Amino acid sequence: MTVAVEPYRERPARIAGADLWTRTAEGGEYRILPDGCMDLLLMDDDLIVAGPDSRAWTGSAPRGTRYAGIRFAPGAAPAFIGVPARELLNERVRLADLWSPNRSRRLLDRIRAAPDRATALDLEVAKLVEEPADRLTAHVLRSVRSGLLRGTAGVSRLAGTIGLSERQLHRRCLDAFGYGPKMLDRVLWMNVALDHARTGLPLADVAMITGYADQAHFTRDVKALTGLPPKILLG
Structure with a gap:
């Protein structure tokens, strides 16, 4: 059959x-x-x-x-x-x-x-589904998507905007997302970058417009999260 x-x-x-x-x-x-x-x-x-x-x-x-x-x-x-x-x-x-x-x-x-x-x-x-969206979760997602967490001081800046310590913010993010704010930032921005790459944009340009230090940084992060470098992953 x-x-x-x-x-x-x-x-x-x-x-x-x-x-x-x-x-x-x-x-x-x-x-x-x-x-x-x-x-x-x-x-x-x-x-x-x-x-x-x-x-x-x-x-x-x-x-x-x-x-x-x-x-x-x-x-x-x-x-x-x-x-x-x-x-x-x-x-x-x-x-x-x-x-x-x-x-x-x-x-x-x-x-x-x-x-x-x-x-x-x-x-x-x-x-x-009855419960309304959690305000903290929504705020964290907006901050990630706006690029607030890019850079070394991003997590402390985010914690400061919502009146939590970095440890409290990390714990709340683990409950909501499964990982901390920095890991969430890596995962979401990797997917944004891969969407750009799927359009045929050169990887160096993808890295530049999505906040990676360079193409090598983008490649390392994709390989760490997916097990494959972007050129092989996207085929």
């Missing part, structure tokens, strides 16, 4: 800042890059929580394995999952191991009974 392999697709989810995505595995090994996010995955017939990654996640799946997922905005998933992000760093865990068996089974049964499981996942998760 020939298994039709669907390409990766994504669209905005019903939760603010989240994406709903689907794909069917081509078979063999795959690599997922760190992006500061956590996902709730429907993988065949089970719900899996993908924690934040500090390095590339490599795995394999038989051809035809179907996935649907909600990719939460950075820092948003712990309130829904009920577990600090630091406890799920670089982990893939069944939702049933984090929630009560009855609660996770009821959610899974509603999704599996739907004709379109990806849409059902989106709807059911949106119904369960």
Whole structure:
């Protein structure tokens, strides 16, 4: 039997800042890059929580394995999952191991009974998200994206703007994102840089416009976080 392999697709989810995505595995090994996010995955017939990654996640799946997922905005998933992000760093865990068996089974049964499981996942998760966005999390993300953390004094500047010590800020970031503010900055800016590189922009120019010291610095950071230098990673 020939298994039709669907390409990766994504669209905005019903939760603010989240994406709903689907794909069917081509078979063999795959690599997922760190992006500061956590996902709730429907993988065949089970719900899996993908924690934040500090390095590339490599795995394999038989051809035809179907996935649907909600990719939460950075820092948003712990309130829904009920577990600090630091406890799920670089982990893939069944939702049933984090929630009560009855609660996770009821959610899974509603999704599996739907004709379109990806849409059902989106709807059911949106119904369960009640807590408003954490102000500290939002402030940290704005600061990272504005470039405030670039440079050696970035973390102390950020801590000063919100009235926390650097240690307190680090602890709060571990709970929200799975890693501290400096690591969050590295991960998010690496993804910005890689998006620029995918357009065909020379790597030296990418490094310059995204705040790396030079192309060599960019290359080292990408290799440290993904296991591959950008030229090989982007193929």
